[in-house]
Amino acid sequence: MTQPAAHGELRAVEWAAGRLRLIDQTVLPHRLEHIEIETTEGLRDAIAALVVRGAPAIGAAGAYGVALALIEGEREGWNREQVLAAVHRVREARPTAVNLAVCVDRVLPFVDEGLDAVLAEAAAIQREDVRANRDMGVFGADWLIARTGLDRPLRLLTHCNTGALATAGWGTALGVIRELHSRGLVELVYADETRPLLQGSRLTAWELDYEGIEHYVQADAAAAGTILRGEVDAAVVGADRVAANGDTANKVGTLGVALACADAGIPFLVAAPTTTVDVATGSGDDIHIELRDGAEVVEWGGVRTAPPATRGHNPAFDVTPGRLITALVTERGVLDFTAGELPGTHLR
Known part of the structure; x- marks a missing residue:
């Protein structure tokens, strides 16, 4: 490698x-x-x-x-x-x-x-992006330590890739994890593989390996079970767009992680710079979801994995409702969604 x-x-x-x-x-x-x-x-x-x-x-x-x-x-x-x-x-x-x-x-x-x-x-x-990532890493790490109230290294879950490869440097959600790791406060990271193009197993795992952070790669479908078995203390994900009401678009599969965290009662933290917050977009209903080539779902490495007549449904993102998000961390600090601190009123 x-x-x-x-x-x-x-x-x-x-x-x-x-x-x-x-x-x-x-x-x-x-x-x-x-x-x-x-x-x-x-x-x-x-x-x-x-x-x-x-x-x-x-x-x-x-x-x-x-x-x-x-x-x-x-x-x-x-x-x-x-x-x-x-x-x-x-x-x-x-x-x-x-x-x-x-x-x-x-x-x-x-x-x-x-x-x-x-x-x-x-x-x-x-x-500015690198500086913002560093700042949100500190804010997010401090918040997770306080929110979980644990006096041991954390077991974390992340989805897709949000590290230096996805930013101008350092990372957003992975930047929070890197900050915690620098303090000796990461026990383990579960990196969802992220179908269909495997950004989690190809990219996030590569960055975690590079940083020397203990980790597993798991199938996206395994995330909910891992969370509900009590093997995760918090999930930290990035975002591609955050609406004024807190609804958040991120890599497809994020919504399932949020639902599992809500059921398990553990924090679901979104990490994104303020450039990702779009207060002109009222809610997730107004976010355009990119549909990618269906071949990415029904083929792998150019080899067909489904019957010839089968079409691939391939939304690149899904929208997590703000009610399922515990907090949003930006370079300005942490907005606690559970306390009603939403982007539309705080980041104008």
Whole structure:
């Protein structure tokens, strides 16, 4: 298993020599490879193919996509409208994760100031995300220690991948786990495998192994049983969009974890930066759920695993109602949903 040379060097998104450099997350954990993106269409394809994934990482990539559009436009002789059209296509590459649109929109006003201004703002977005992740890791760890009231290392469950690979660095939900681990307060992590593309077993397990954190990978369907048998003290997950009422879209399978936590009476903590909170979206009913190619469900490695006529239903996300979420941790602190502290009233 190939690993980065040093902990500080793991960056899913980097700008170097006039192009965007991405860790190719489709080939992990077998190989650590980078691909270089020089066009907006190449970036759009990379986002759609999950070469780069995770809401904050996609947001950072989208910000640099504006720079790619400027360079590409200069090279191809595009006018301003063509440049903006290319940026819009990147912005819409994955509709559920709000970070992509937020970060692109933040950089867009700098287009008329030129490439250097766009790159400076995109770099600022990256720096802010890493700082935010570190802060939410501390807030989340403190909250979990207080909430569980346990005087021993915690047994935690997480779903999908929310570490350095999914962000500009450090991680959101996995950042909370990393902070707890740094304090010697993690006994074990259950990482759901995350069907159909196995981000949990391919990516989260790779990061946990890299950090030396004891862990199991389990089938998504095993999560509820593990929780209800009393083998988990808390679940910590990320988010791709948080609505004003606290409803939260995350990788499909998250809802089942939340339901099991509610039944078991253990904390279900969502960790996400404020860029993921969309107070303009009233509830989960207003969140567009991306449907991916059904072949991802009925094939594996290009080999058909279901009858030829069977179609695959492949929602990439599900929505967890706010009533099932114990709390949301952002870089600003923790909102306790059980006390009525919802994003629509606290994060405007």
